[in-house]
Amino acid sequence: MRFSTCLLAAGLSALTFSAPVDRDRDDECDWEPELNKKVHKPTHSSKIKLHSTVSIPTSSSTIKTTATFSTSTIISVSTSASLSESLATSLSSTTTSSSDIPLATYSSTALSSSAISSPASSYTSPTSAALSTSTSISISISSPAVELLATPSSSTFTSSTNSPLATLATSIMPSSRVKVPTASSSTAAASSSTSKSGALQWLGANESGAEFGSNIPGVLGTDYIFPDTASIQTLMNQGMNIFRIPFLMERLAQGTITSALDAAYLSGLQTVVSFITAAGAHAVLDPHNYGRYDGNVITSTSDFQTFWTNVATEFKSNDKVIFDCNNEFHDMPSNELVAALNQACIDGVRAAGATTQYIFVEGTAWSGAWTWITSGNSDVMGYLTDPYDKIVYEMHQYLDSDASGTSSTCVSTTIGAERIAAATAWLRANNKKGIIGEFAGGVNSQCETAVTGMLDALVASNDVWLGALWWGAGPWWGDYIYSLEPPSGTAYSTYIDILTSYV
Secondary structure: OOOOOOOEEOOOOOOOOOOOOOOOOOOOOOOOOOOOOOEEOOEOOOOEOOOOOOOOOOOOOEEEEEEEEOOOEEEEEEOOOOOEEEEEEOOOOOEEEEEEEEOOOOOOOOOOOOOOOOOOOEEEEOEOOOOOOOOOEEEEEOOOOEEEEEOOOOOOOOOOOOOOOOOOOOOOOOOOOOOOOOOOOOOOOOOOOOOOOOOOOEEEEEEOOOOOOOOOOOOEOOOEOOOOHHHHHHHHHOOOOEEEEEEOHHHHOOOOOOOOOOHHHHHHHHHHHHHHHHOOOEEEEEEOOOOEEOOEEOOOHHHHHHHHHHHHHHHOOOOOEEEEOOOOOOOOOOHHHHHHHHHHHHHHHHHOOOOOOOEEEEOOHHHEOOOOOOOOHHHHHHHOOOOOOOEEEEEEEEOOOOOOOOOOOOOOOOHHHHHHHHHHHHHHHOOOOEEEEEEEOOOOHHHHHHHHHHHHHHHHOOOOEEEEEEEEEOOOOOOOOOOOOOOOOOOHHHHHHHHHOOO
16 A cells, blocks of 8 residues: 555554655645544655455365255255355245255456456256256355256366466576465355355455554554554454554564564564464465665565565464565566565575465565556566465555545446456466455445455456455554544445455
8 A cells, every 4th residue: 555645644643754755646645634643654665655265166065955945945054165155945845855066166267357247157956856857946145146056957067277387587586387276165154044155265454553654663652553453353253354464674673674573563463463363364464665675675685585584483383374575566676676576585484484374475566456467567476486385466456546545536336347357367377366465445336336346356256366455454544535443444334244245
């Protein structure tokens, strides 16, 4: 997330930071800070610019049902995947049957740049002879819309991800292929007639605070704050299962990028991470530095690797921690350097003995999904390698005119689906997995439709998209246009039910 000529109302005091800030665009927002609140101002383009596997059902997955069907009977089915659906049957006579119903899979066709609606497809499953040929069972799933019809015929479902991977031919990157495994679901969904779709593996929020402020190292409670675990619990109670925690490298590794980690700041991060992961959710560690340390572009891949080895060493035993190499690279000397830094991050994490965790990698141009091809990310980022096949490509996508996330106005009701279409095609063509690490829209009907459309498009391509994280939550956002901080964040009451219906 980036801000340039705007200030954000961010908390508890009237302190305003005055570090010079690059002007990214001519049409950035005119955000006015509220009195008597801490001002959150970006700082690490000049000093510290502040700001930010799907469980894919397979053909071998089945739901075994045995029930007596009668008029208007509601039957709840528990599955071993992240699905919990209600079966509403209406038969003219009472019938007993046993059937194996394949879990729904989704179309792997590339999305177009036009409006994308929820996919709808029909499948059949074998049933016992007790059902006559004229009897049908209709199973409705709200989002995405999927209809399964139980009939006397049988069907076979298969999925394939055999897209060839390119090999690297540059001197700065290793020559190897990248393999990203298809995740299988391990969470049993509860039986409920009002259950959620479970179509995305992850849906959550960014939890800001530790990256706030320009003073380094700064004072906890004055310059920065750690996320509120009670608020995180509220979001988890609503169904969110992943939280991205932005922090500053300069506070964690003070003085130099290779310095030993500061014990106090590390402890604050560990407290939040442990709270999240103990509840079964995933915690994403996000150095919110834009490819810079102390205001300077990071060019040493060896130093960057050392930083990540130091960090991963502290979290290597927690397999629900995710390492996000760096937030929103931009204006870098070359795209090859961005790719090399990401590879150094991967190598550093694995060198620490952290072998079970996912690693999120980000591209240049603020890691925008809509510019993933035109920025050149598509030319270099596909060559990253991980011996444990846990790379996930993190992209960000806002829906305002310049995709900066500084306006509550969305371009159109279809802009969300349109802006991720090219990235979706790239992920699929290159056999990669992706996640939208930041997204948001204003509190208005046009943005609500655009956000829903983007999430529907992710669901329609959940063979490559694992989930999405809203920007943002955190205790110091005040009346920020996208705040999801419960219970009174500007966007909370409007979007919480929309978002959690996708997980």
